[in-house]
Amino acid sequence: MNFEHTEDRRMLADSLNRFISEQYAFDARDRIAKSEHGFSKEIFQQFAELGVIGALFSEADGGFGGGGFDIAVVFEALGRGLVVEPLLGAVMVGEAISAAGSDAQKEKLGDIINGTVVAAFAHDEADTHYERTRVQTKAERNGDGWVLHGAKAVVPQGEQADLFLVSARTSGNVDNEAGISLFLVPAKTAGLTVRGCPAIDGGRVAELSFDGVKLGADALLGAEGQGHATLERAIGRGVLALCAEALGAMEAAKTATLDYLRTRKQFGTLIGSFQALQHRMADLLLEIEQARSAVINAAAAIDTGDRLTRERALSAAKFSIGRIGALVAQESIQMHGGIGMTWELPLPHYAKRLVMIDHQLGDEDHHLQRYIALGKELAQ
Incomplete structure (x- = not known):
C-alpha cells in the first residue's frame, strides 16, 4: 500500500506549517493560550480561510478532504505548533452531523467549515x-x-x-x-x-x-x-486527530532536543558526542517512528467499512501514542537538563501537551484493554 501523501495533502501541509511558523510562534501561542478566550478567533478564522477546516470534511459535506490521512496531515501540523484553536471539536461534531444528521442539520456543516460556528x-x-x-x-x-x-x-x-x-x-x-x-x-x-x-x-x-x-x-x-454508533464514529475521528497531533508534538520535541545536543557543551565538548546520550536519542527516534506507523495504520483503517478493524487500529494507535508520548516528554526534558524545566522554553509545554493528550478520549490503559476486548470480539 502506498502511504505517500497526495500532492494536495503535501501542499496543505506546507502552507499550514508555513502559516504556523510565521503567525503562531511560541510567544504568540503562549499569549493566546493564556488569554481570556483560550484561543484566537482571528487565527481560527484564518485557518478556515486557508481551507484547514474544509480539509477535515468530505466534498459531500462541503469540504475537500475528510479522509483519515487528511485529518492526520492537519493535526500533525497543529501539534508541531501547539495550536489551541478548537479544530478537534469541529472534526468530531462534524463527523456526527455528517453520519446521522438530517438535511436541515447538515446545513450547519457549512458554518463549521467556514469558521463562523465553533x-x-x-x-x-x-x-x-x-x-x-x-x-x-x-x-x-x-x-x-x-x-x-x-x-x-x-x-x-x-x-x-x-x-x-x-x-x-x-x-x-x-x-x-x-x-x-x-x-x-x-x-x-x-x-x-x-x-x-x-x-x-x-x-x-x-x-x-x-x-x-x-x-x-x-x-x-x-x-x-441509537446514538452509540454515531458517537463511536465521532470519537474515532477525534482519537486519530489527537494521535496525529501528538506525533507533531513529538517531532517538535525531538528537533529541539537534537539541536540542544548539537550546541550544548560540557567539559569542553558537545554533549551530543557522548555515547550514552547518542544511544538514548537513537532509541527515542525509533520509538517516534513506531508512533508514526501506528498513526498511519489508524488513518488507513478509519475509512474502512469494518468496524472492528477500524476501532482496533485506533485503540492501538492511542495506546502507542500514550506510551511513547510520555517517553518523549521525559527523555527530552532529561537530555536538556535543568533548562528543560523552565517555562520560557517551548519544550516543557510540548511535554505537558503530550502527557495530557494521553488523557483525552481514553488513556493508554483504557485503550489497551479496549484493544484486547475488540480482539476477543473479532475472534468470535
Missing part, C-alpha cells in the same frame, strides 16, 4: 472513566421536544462554543449501549450553564450544566436511543 463535543462526565456508554445526563420527552438534565465535564473551549453535541440517556441503564441519544444544543439555550477554567496544557475547558434545558424535536441527531 462546535464543541460534550460527552465526558465526571465519573465516566473513559467509558463511552456510561452516560448519566438524561433527556426526557416534552411534547414533541426534549428536556435535558445533567452535566458534562472538561469540554474543550466550551466557553466560546456556539454549538454543542451532547450525549444523553433516553432509556436503559447508565452503562447500556442502547438508549444513548445525541442532541445539538445551541450555546445560548435557556437552562444551559457554562463554567470555564484554564486547561493545564493551555487554552480553556468548561463544565456544562443542564437544568431543564428545553429542546425542539429538531435537536435530536439521528434516531432516538
Whole structure:
C-alpha cells in the first residue's frame, strides 16, 4: 500500500506549517493560550480561510478532504505548533452531523467549515472513566421536544462554543449501549450553564450544566436511543486527530532536543558526542517512528467499512501514542537538563501537551484493554 501523501495533502501541509511558523510562534501561542478566550478567533478564522477546516470534511459535506490521512496531515501540523484553536471539536461534531444528521442539520456543516460556528463535543462526565456508554445526563420527552438534565465535564473551549453535541440517556441503564441519544444544543439555550477554567496544557475547558434545558424535536441527531454508533464514529475521528497531533508534538520535541545536543557543551565538548546520550536519542527516534506507523495504520483503517478493524487500529494507535508520548516528554526534558524545566522554553509545554493528550478520549490503559476486548470480539 502506498502511504505517500497526495500532492494536495503535501501542499496543505506546507502552507499550514508555513502559516504556523510565521503567525503562531511560541510567544504568540503562549499569549493566546493564556488569554481570556483560550484561543484566537482571528487565527481560527484564518485557518478556515486557508481551507484547514474544509480539509477535515468530505466534498459531500462541503469540504475537500475528510479522509483519515487528511485529518492526520492537519493535526500533525497543529501539534508541531501547539495550536489551541478548537479544530478537534469541529472534526468530531462534524463527523456526527455528517453520519446521522438530517438535511436541515447538515446545513450547519457549512458554518463549521467556514469558521463562523465553533462546535464543541460534550460527552465526558465526571465519573465516566473513559467509558463511552456510561452516560448519566438524561433527556426526557416534552411534547414533541426534549428536556435535558445533567452535566458534562472538561469540554474543550466550551466557553466560546456556539454549538454543542451532547450525549444523553433516553432509556436503559447508565452503562447500556442502547438508549444513548445525541442532541445539538445551541450555546445560548435557556437552562444551559457554562463554567470555564484554564486547561493545564493551555487554552480553556468548561463544565456544562443542564437544568431543564428545553429542546425542539429538531435537536435530536439521528434516531432516538441509537446514538452509540454515531458517537463511536465521532470519537474515532477525534482519537486519530489527537494521535496525529501528538506525533507533531513529538517531532517538535525531538528537533529541539537534537539541536540542544548539537550546541550544548560540557567539559569542553558537545554533549551530543557522548555515547550514552547518542544511544538514548537513537532509541527515542525509533520509538517516534513506531508512533508514526501506528498513526498511519489508524488513518488507513478509519475509512474502512469494518468496524472492528477500524476501532482496533485506533485503540492501538492511542495506546502507542500514550506510551511513547510520555517517553518523549521525559527523555527530552532529561537530555536538556535543568533548562528543560523552565517555562520560557517551548519544550516543557510540548511535554505537558503530550502527557495530557494521553488523557483525552481514553488513556493508554483504557485503550489497551479496549484493544484486547475488540480482539476477543473479532475472534468470535
